[in-house]
Amino acid sequence: xxxxxxxxxxxxxxxxxxxxxxxxxxxxxxxxxxxxxxxxxxxxxxxxxxxxxxxxxxxxxxxxxxxxxxxxxxxxxxxxxxxxxxxxxxxxxxxxxxxxxxxxxxxxxxxxxxxxxxxxxxxxxxxxxxxxxxxxxxxxxxxxxxxxxxxxxxxxxxxxxxxxxxxxxxxxxxxxxxxxxxxxxxxxxxxxxxxxxxxxxxxxxxxxxxxxxxxxxxxxxxxxxxxxxxxxxx
Amino acid sequence: xxxxxxxxxxxxxxxxxxxxxxxxxxxxxxxxxxxxxxxxxxxxxxxxxxxxxxxxxxxxxxxxxxxxxxxxxxxxxxxxxxxxxxxxxxxxxxxxxxxxxxxxxxxxxxxxxxxxxxxxxxxxxxxxxxxxxxxxxxxxxxxxxxxxxxxxxxxxxxxxxxxxxxxxxxxxxxxxxxxxxxxxx
Numbered sequence: 001x002x003x004x005x006x007x008x009x010x011x012x013x014x015x016x017x018x019x020x021x022x023x024x025x026x027x028x029x030x031x032x033x034x035x036x037x038x039x040x041x042x043x044x045x046x047x048x049x050x051x052x053x054x055x056x057x058x059x060x061x062x063x064x065x066x067x068x069x070x071x072x073x074x075x076x077x078x079x080x081x082x083x084x085x086x087x088x089x090x091x092x093x094x095x096x097x098x099x100x101x102x103x104x105x106x107x108x109x110x111x112x113x114x115x116x117x118x119x120x121x122x123x124x125x126x127x128x129x130x131x132x133x134x135x136x137x138x139x140x141x142x143x144x145x146x147x148x149x150x151x152x153x154x155x156x157x158x159x160x161x162x163x164x165x166x167x168x169x170x171x172x173x174x175x176x177x178x179x180x181x182x183x184x185x186x187x188x189x190x191x192x193x194x195x196x197x198x199x200x201x202x203x204x205x206x207x208x209x210x211x212x213x214x215x216x217x218x219x220x221x222x223x224x225x226x227x228x229x230x231x232x233x234x
Numbered sequence: 235x236x237x238x239x240x241x242x243x244x245x246x247x248x249x250x251x252x253x254x255x256x257x258x259x260x261x262x263x264x265x266x267x268x269x270x271x272x273x274x275x276x277x278x279x280x281x282x283x284x285x286x287x288x289x290x291x292x293x294x295x296x297x298x299x300x301x302x303x304x305x306x307x308x309x310x311x312x313x314x315x316x317x318x319x320x321x322x323x324x325x326x327x328x329x330x331x332x333x334x335x336x337x338x339x340x341x342x343x344x345x346x347x348x349x350x351x352x353x354x355x356x357x358x359x360x361x362x363x364x365x366x367x368x369x370x371x372x373x374x375x376x377x378x379x380x381x382x383x384x385x386x387x388x389x390x391x392x393x394x395x396x397x398x399x400x401x402x403x404x405x406x407x408x409x410x411x412x413x414x415x416x417x418x419x
Contacts, residue, residue, distance in 0.1 A: 006340060014400070015403065015404060016385045016399070016400045016403050016404075019378055020378075020385060023378050023379045024317040024320065025378065025382060025385075026384065028328055031329065031330050032330045035330040035332060036330075038332060039336065039339050040338070040339075040340045042340060042341070042342030045332075045342065046342070049306065052310050052313065053307070053357070054364075054410070055310065055313040055379055056306065056309035056310030056312070057309065057357055057360040057361045058376065058379050059309050059312070059316075060268065062272055064267030064270075065270035065271045065274065065280075067267055067270060068284050071262075071266065071287075071288070072259060072262050072263070072266075075288050075291050076255065076258075076259070078288070079258070079292070083296060105337055107338035107339060108331075108339070109330035111336070111338075138328065142325070
């Protein structure tokens, strides 16, 4: 891969979102999406490192708690314990994405969650020009009820005008879309919430595959909005 | 006598190089009581906290050779170990990791050789700068790092507009960056 020509992301999570990732407050699905952006974005990785160094400094500022007597001895006794080999999820091989001229491969860590090539996943059509694959994640059943899915939107298609209850984070994996006057390509990050009412449109020259993490449903607001809200559960 | 950043780095390196148990005991004495406070602020009971702290220090022992002082100082490194442990143990979720060997990973230029000095020297400056932040900014940072809540959830719970929380964090980070004159933050 010629990294000198690879597109560098232009749209990034802001520092509050990166801070949630650095502190560990981000739940698993959001953390996977942010980490996958980081895999493609050295400058955000740098910001996260700095936010982690803030974590280190804050640890130093904490008042010490009293340890249970014998704590040190208990740990020392375990130093020679054999280490159980960590079980690893099998990694899907990186393959080029169909119909995209962009650099190949779904980055880790997302790749580890998919279990198959993008083309071989069980895509399910949810509307004209839109298919999705649910990606199972532990935080789906937690208090925040995150949902992680891959979306494939056909070349030139528009997502019907909508806003959000809660938030949606999107990371482009291949192809691209326009939202207002901004263009989003591979590695670009977008966050939408109840303050946003938009109608993203996919580029004409190829399908767009992206990762979406939501913690609430979409609310359709265009001319067909009432019908879509009744029948489409996103 | 309190250990400072450069000494802590040296102790971790002694553990990595020589399996030095005296160095490990000194690291334990320094970090374990503070890590216990950190984990309890996240909601763990004292007993669970003891366990998590033990696991964190064991991980330090086992992975000491992966510590790179050019990337972070010892406190930062152990903060990330403790953070990942508590996500796994208290929340039962996976913490996603980056893989620099992944062909899709976008590499960056290597850090300059003198950044190792910068990392441990600047911790003291950073801690001083935190101490000089306006009360509401310092408090908000602590809520973010010691809680289990996103900044959105924090805004809801404090009854503040999201924009206020975001700008307060931005201001706090801006002041810290200024104090470090761009050397680390």
